[in-house]
Amino acid sequence: MVANGPVFRLLPRLDDDVAFYWTSGADGVLRLLRCHACGFFIHPPGPVCPRCLSRDLGPEEVSGRGHVETFTVNYQQWIPGSDPYIIAWVSIDEQPDVRLTTNLVDAGPDAVYCGMPVRVVFEQNEDVWIPLFTPITEGAS
Amino acid sequence: MSPALTEEPLERRAIISGVGQSEVGRRLGRSDLDLTVEAGLRAIEDAGLTRDDIDGLSTYPGMGAGTGGFAGPTSPEVQDAMGLSLNWHDGGGEGAGQMRAVISASLAVAAGLARHVLVYRTVTEGTAQGTGGRQGIGGGVGGGGGGGGGHVPRFGGFMQWPLPYGAVSAANWLAMVAQRRMHEFGLTREQLGAIAINNRANAGLNPKAIYRDPMTMDDYLAARMITTPLCLFDCDAPCDGATAVIVSHRDVAGDLDHPAVHINAVGTALRGRPSWDQFDDITTMAARDAGASMWERTELTPTDVDTAQLYDGFSILAITWIEALGFCGRGESGPFVEGGAAIARDGVLPLNTAGGQLSGGRLHGFGLIHEACVQLRGEGGERQVVRPGGRPVEVAAVANGGGPIAGTMLLTRGIR
Secondary structure, three states: OOEOOOOOOOOEOOOOOOHHHHHHHHHOOOEEEEEOOOOOEEOOOOOOOOOOOOOOEEEEEOOOEEEEEEEEEEOOOOOOOOOOEEEEEEEEOOEEEEEEEEEEOOOOOOOOOOOOEEEEEEEEEOOEEEEEEEEOOOOOO | OOOOOOOOOHHHHEEEEEEEEOOOEOOOOOOHHHHHHHHHHHHHHHOOOOHHHOOEEEEOOOOOOOOOOOOOOOHHHHHHHHOOOOOEEEEOOOOOOOOHHHHHHHHHHHOOOOOEEEEEEEEEHHHHHHHHOOOOOOOOOOOOOOOOOOOOOOEOHHHHOOHHHOOOOHHHHHHHHHHHHHHHHOOOHHHHHHHHHHHHHHHOOOOOOOOOOOOOHHHHHHOOEEEOOEEHHHEOOOOEEEEEEEEEEHHHHHHOOOOOEEEEEEEOOOOOOOOOOOOOOOOOOOHHHHHHHHHOOOOOOHHHOOEEEEOOOEHHHHHHHHHHOOOOOOOOHHHHHOOOOOOOOOOOOOEOOOOHHHHOOOOOOHHHHHHHHHHHHOOOHHHOOOEHHHEOOOEEEEEEOOOOOOEEEEEEEOOO
16 A cells, blocks of 8 residues: 555645635535536636637536546655655546546555546545545445 | 648758757756856857857746756846847747757748857756755645645646646656556566666767766666656756757858758647646657657658657657657557667667767757757767768757657758
């Protein structure tokens, strides 16, 4: 087993365009900005849909399920005192070209693989709910 | 050439008439401006020019961008230090990789905005990092372990996405590129190691290289892990040094006392999303687009290339560039480099003949441009590539950048 992330998390500013994303986990649900005109999920959030150019956008719930596109086990002491931790790019099942940079938690580094199904969990740090992902185990909901 | 291109590419009106490099070392303790002037004056002399002939100035990235020692001096500082009177000047960190400064200079010369442009890239990352080691982007901010006390700034912009996860370095992001290539194409650590070992062997013949002792596969595999699957020897060597080139109009090519280096084509495209984690194809990223766009601007083909100087800030980037420039098929670069024969100086594609950034030092793209010119001019000494049948190096491909940042140039040897 490895750590669930660096010993210390640098946090995002809750700027107007991203505050919904970084606080979405307060009720345990992941939300992404979505275009109401064409249905495209826009990440990172922007002022306009890059596909159809509509400005009719708003945060929408997603299932929180995704797949590990790729990952790395970090050993370098960028943030001193950290134990090894897993960084991943996870694709979102509703729209797999949306990828979230994240940590995999409660995951053994030797058990992780590209294509592994995962689900979101949140870790609260101050006023930020950091989306993390954990393996979906057989038979679990 | 692309059907869209109905006339000769404008960059072909430009040549690299001179090259110059400062002292290069791990920690020189000299100022970035001092190193830049040294490289600049050498390049001017090499081109057979004087300071007063220089009427253009260009650099990457300028204006204090990045972590300590990364940016080098600004163009106004260099202009003032060297007493230059300029008709055109440019500096910036957005564009087709580090070589964007050379590409824009070539277009300025073609447009008649300047006759002779001094282009430089200077790093003092070795001195700036001191003995504390390499930091991530934004790294050090949360240092000190627990992070319990004191005010820690928060982040906006693109770094807000990786920083909370300790994904603070391009090493992490490119490790994920490598891992994905292992999944899709069966890339192995030994194939990554072939890049590191090749570059180390070449660095042994480059007196300015940072790391010159021979490296074996056992050495490579035993190195400490940075971020799987990348180990220490997959990461380039921070250093101090300045590299300069003079970009001139091709009508002065005949005045040089050495073969001119012609700019045949440049590759500048970024057709996917400009993002590390959102780019459509993790295994290629922007190298795919820059490489494709370069070949659309020339009648030369990958088989014409005599040496490739491909960005190796991390070994995986050279792996990616080999495919992006068409030297092998998609997914085939691992087997292509395995064992090292194909990329050795006497191989089908002599690669990073001065040691690249992995062993030559992280001169950030411009060391590779410099070496392409050296090889085209036949001035490589012990490490000079000679092609089958004794033919000289006539075509060199240079690539800069990684992830969503990419630029390429195809350079050719002028006929004296």
